[in-house]
Amino acid sequence: VKGLQKWFPLSRGFLQSSRFVRAVNNVDLIMRKGETVGIVGESGCGKSTLGRCILRLIEPTDGEIWFNGTNVSSLSKQAMHKYRRNMQMIFQNPYDTLNPKHRIRKILSEPLIAHRVPKEEHETLMVNILERVGLRKEHLERFPHEFSGGQRQRICIARALILGPELVIADEAVSALDVSIQSQILNLLQDLQEQMGLTYLFISHDLSVVQHISDRVAVMYLGEIVEMGDKQSFFQKPLHPYSQALLSAVPKNDPDENRERIILQGDLPSPTNPPSGCKFHQRCHVAMEKCKTEAPLLKEVEGRQVACHLYA
Ligand code: SF4
Numbered sequence: 017v018k019g020l021q022k023w024f025p026l027s028r029g030f031l032q033s034s035r036f037v038r039a040v041n042n043v044d045l046i047m048r049k050g051e052t053v054g055i056v057g058e059s060g061c062g063k064s065t066l067g068r069c070i071l072r073l074i075e076p077t078d079g080e081i082w083f084n085g086t087n088v089s090s091l092s093k094q095a096m097h098k099y100r101r102n103m104q105m106i107f108q109n110p111y112d113t114l115n116p117k118h119r120i121r122k123i124l125s126e127p128l129i130a131h132r133v134p135k136e137e138h139e140t141l142m143v144n145i146l147e148r149v150g151l152r153k154e155h156l157e158r159f160p161h162e163f164s165g166g167q168r169q170r171i172c173i174a175r176a177l178i179l180g181p182e183l184v185i186a187d188e189a190v191s192a193l194d195v196s197i198q199s200q201i202l203n204l205l206q207d208l209q210e211q212m213g214l215t216y217l218f219i220s221h222d223l224s225v226v227q228h229i230s231d232r233v234a235v236m237y238l239g240e241i242v243e244m245g246d247k248q249s250f251f252q253k254p255l256h257p258y259s260q261a262l263l264s265a266v267p268k269n270d271p272d273e274n275r276e277r278i279i280l281q282g283d284l285p286s287p288t289n290p291p292s293g294c295k296f297h298q299r300c301h302v303a304m305e306k307c308k309t310e311a312p313l314l315k316e317v318e319g320r321q322v323a324c325h326l327y328a
């Protein structure tokens with residue numbers, strides 16, 4: 017992902033100057049085959065918009081998306097539709113995304129029909145994928161309401177994987193589930209990743225979930241990536257003050273660990289009118305004078321990328 021931007025127009029009046037919500041601003045992101053990149057940040061920081069732009073479920077305002085050597089952002093709508101079997105999304109709420117009037121058979125056959133998979137292959141593909149996610153052939157004839165929340169998310173995962181994608185973007189995929197069910201689904205996603213060679217972009221506001229599943233972590237703040245690095249070093253020693261504040265709010269594994277809680281001041285500023293300089297300066301516990309005027313660039317620090325003047 018190169019220089020990705022998504023600005024939503026707020027008003028389009030004839031004589032009004034257009035105002036924009038700058039949901040995603042100049043994001044660069046490299047993902048390697050088979051890895052899981054976790055994207056974290058408060059709600060409203062642009063994580064979901066980034067995920068949807070990568071799949072072109074919404075069109076980016078600017079920037080490029082390359083996938084296995086293809087510039088996906090330049091494909092026509094029609095070509096993109098074909099391409100999308102390689103790139104699928106799993107959403108937060110399995111209650112909303114499964115049509116209650118449709119049997120599982122119909123729900124799972126929809127992507128097969130949309131991508132013109134020959135009819136005689138459907139049954140085998142549906143049964144195979146159901147078994148992979150821990151369900152059975154008999155479940156094909158049931159309706160979504162006959163399943164528990166965790167099972168419904170398994171059905172959503174089956175629907176996303178039935179065409180054999182390479183990249184899966186999971187947007188808060190376990191956030192609606194009970195904690196005990198969350199770990200089952202996370203473990204399932206990890207098993208499927210290994211069996212099917214999947215690459216995950218895992219979007220979540222929940223740092224413990226991201227810690228469980230990710231190889232690398234990117235932190236977003238007001239539409240930008242402010243820190244990115246491998247999981248171990250990130251969780252041991254977050255470098256960006258915003259990452260430090262987010263992590264300090266996570267319950268500690270070791271009660272003796274000496275970690276101060278850093279309280280974030282105020283709310284997330286409006287992405288319509290973002291602060292000057294470092295966009296985090298009004299809430300930062302170590303802001304300096306120059307942070308008010310100069311925007312820090314993402315730079316290599318201790319093998320990671322960080323956008324903060326502390327590491328000049
Ligand atoms: Fe805080 Fe300044 Fe770093 Fe921004 S650039 S995170 S305000 S220290």
Ligand code: MG
Nearest residue numbers: 059060063064
């Ligand atoms: Mg979101």
